[in-house]
Amino acid sequence: ADEAAQAKLAVTLQNVTGATDAQIAAVENQILQTSLLTGITDDELRPSFERLVRATQDSDAALKLQSVAIDVAAGSGKSLEAVTNAMAKAAEGNTASLAKLGIGLTSAELKTMSMEEITAKLADTFGGQAAAKADTFAGKMAILKNAFDEGKETVGSFVLDAFGWWKRWIDQCFQNIH
Numbered sequence: 001a002d003e004a005a006q007a008k009l010a011v012t013l014q015n016v017t018g019a020t021d022a023q024i025a026a027v028e029n030q031i032l033q034t035s036l037l038t039g040i041t042d043d044e045l046r047p048s049f050e051r052l053v054r055a056t057q058d059s060d061a062a063l064k065l066q067s068v069a070i071d072v073a074a075g076s077g078k079s080l081e082a083v084t085n086a087m088a089k090a091a092e093g094n095t096a097s098l099a100k101l102g103i104g105l106t107s108a109e110l111k112t113m114s115m116e117e118i119t120a121k122l123a124d125t126f127g128g129q130a131a132a133k134a135d136t137f138a139g140k141m142a143i144l145k146n147a148f149d150e151g152k153e154t155v156g157s158f159v160l161d162a163f164g165w166w167k168r169w170i171d172q173c174f175q176n177i178h
Contacts (some may be wrong), residue, residue: 005046012050017059027059032150038070038130039142040080041149048084055088065091068123075129076103091115 006028013019013027031045048069052062069087073080078101086097095110098118104125110118133139 002042005043009046009050012053013059016053016057019059023059030063034066034070035146035150038074038134039139039146040070040130041146044080048080051084051088052091055091061091065119068119068126071126071129072101072103072122073130074133075126076101078103087119090118 009027010019010024013024017023019027027049031042031049034040034045035042045066049062049066052065052069053059056062056065065087066084069080069083072078072087073083076083083101086101089095089097090110095113095118096107098105099107099110103122105113105118105121113121134142
């Protein structure tokens with residue numbers, strides 16, 4: 001599932017931004033580092049980033065918006081998915097979803113603000129919330145769990161590769177016998 005999500009994000013980055021393999025690898029590394037710092041799983045971060053890339057058509061802008069979305073989610077108690085979708089819609093010109101989140105910006109305010117102003121206001125209001133959440137016992141446990149899960153995925157990948165090699169070798173041996 002993780003490999004499929006990585007491939008999906010890679011295709012989106014290539015199609016929307018023209019990203020190179022090196023840029024895609026950098027995005028994956030950023031997602032891993034964010035996961036290990038915040039305790040948010042890469043299974044949540046990838047779709048969030050992908051949605052923001054589609055909305056902004058720019059991976060740097062998406063990264064900045066995702067950072068704010070992570071803080072807003074941590075500070076508001078809303079899911080990263082809900083905050084991401086609202087911010088992506090706002091980037092596309094529809095701010096109604098942000099107003100419905102109840103994060104301190106009214107519909108009237110949002111209608112008069114640019115996306116840069118909205119992002120700055122949210123960063124001022126919620127800045128540092130993800131770091132504060134990560135510094136709690138629950139946050140540290142989530143980070144530890146993510147690190148452990150990433151390790152399992154890496155080891156599992158090596159085991160599957162080794163098993164595949166071993167199976168091909170055995171199959172080849174039996175073919176040579178017959």
